Amino acid sequence: xxxxxxxxxxxxxxxxxxxxxxxxxxxxxxxxxxxxxxxxxxxxxxxxxxxxxxxxxxxxxxxxxxxxxxxxxxxxxxxxxxxxxxxxxxxxxxxxxxxxxxxxxxxxxxxxxxxxxxxxxxxxxxxxxxxxxxxxxxxxxxxxxxxxxxxxxxxxxxxxxxxxxxxxxxxxxxxxxxxxxxxxxxxxxxxxxxxxxxxxxxxxxxxxxxxxxxxxxx
Numbered sequence: 001x002x003x004x005x006x007x008x009x010x011x012x013x014x015x016x017x018x019x020x021x022x023x024x025x026x027x028x029x030x031x032x033x034x035x036x037x038x039x040x041x042x043x044x045x046x047x048x049x050x051x052x053x054x055x056x057x058x059x060x061x062x063x064x065x066x067x068x069x070x071x072x073x074x075x076x077x078x079x080x081x082x083x084x085x086x087x088x089x090x091x092x093x094x095x096x097x098x099x100x101x102x103x104x105x106x107x108x109x110x111x112x113x114x115x116x117x118x119x120x121x122x123x124x125x126x127x128x129x130x131x132x133x134x135x136x137x138x139x140x141x142x143x144x145x146x147x148x149x150x151x152x153x154x155x156x157x158x159x160x161x162x163x164x165x166x167x168x169x170x171x172x173x174x175x176x177x178x179x180x181x182x183x184x185x186x187x188x189x190x191x192x193x194x195x196x197x198x199x200x201x202x203x204x205x206x207x208x209x210x211x212x213x214x215x216x217x218x
Contacts, residue, residue: 072097188214
């Protein structure tokens with residue numbers, strides 16, 4: 001039986017006085033996933049290729065993502081090796097249009113602790129992130145950018161079994177983010193988030209995003 005999932009997103013930003021939307025459709029085809037994503041630019045003023053991207057994914061192996069209007073191909077390769085009997089998850093990401101290559105590695109010490117390193121080739125620096133899960137419900141994720149000498153922080157908490165709240169703070173931009181999500185077998189995933197920049201002289205209305213997704217059989 002063919003399985004599929006649909007993801008829809010809507011966001012509004014008071015500063016730009018505009019709202020945008022998007023949708024993603026994913027089909028499971030054996031060991032592979034076929035994905036098509038579009039934005040409101042794809043359908044406004046008639047069907048077009050604007051905002052359209054196509055992807056082929058083999059989970060835990062590779063992703064090929066093609067941006068149709070930009071004629072840009074981005075590919076990712078994933079692998080996992082063992083270091084001192086601990087799993088090390090590796091990822092290689094390259095964008096042809098941006099000519100940007102990123103190397104990521106995550107060392108999983110146990111179910112509660114893991115350390116991640118991300119390096120963009122030619123940047124002269126890297127980002128470190130530590131993740132700690134307390135009691136299986138609360139996750140703390142401090143991260144440090146070596147080149148920028150700056151910290152970011154994130155904390156999330158699960159409650160009622162299917163709900164989760166998450167807060168993030170980026171120190172360089174003083175950007176604060178809040179997110180609430182709920183996941184269920186019948187209703188799928190629903191997520192609402194808001195972000196605001198605290199560095200502005202005047203506190204502006206936050207950027208709001210609503211996202212929902214469903215899985216179903218064809």
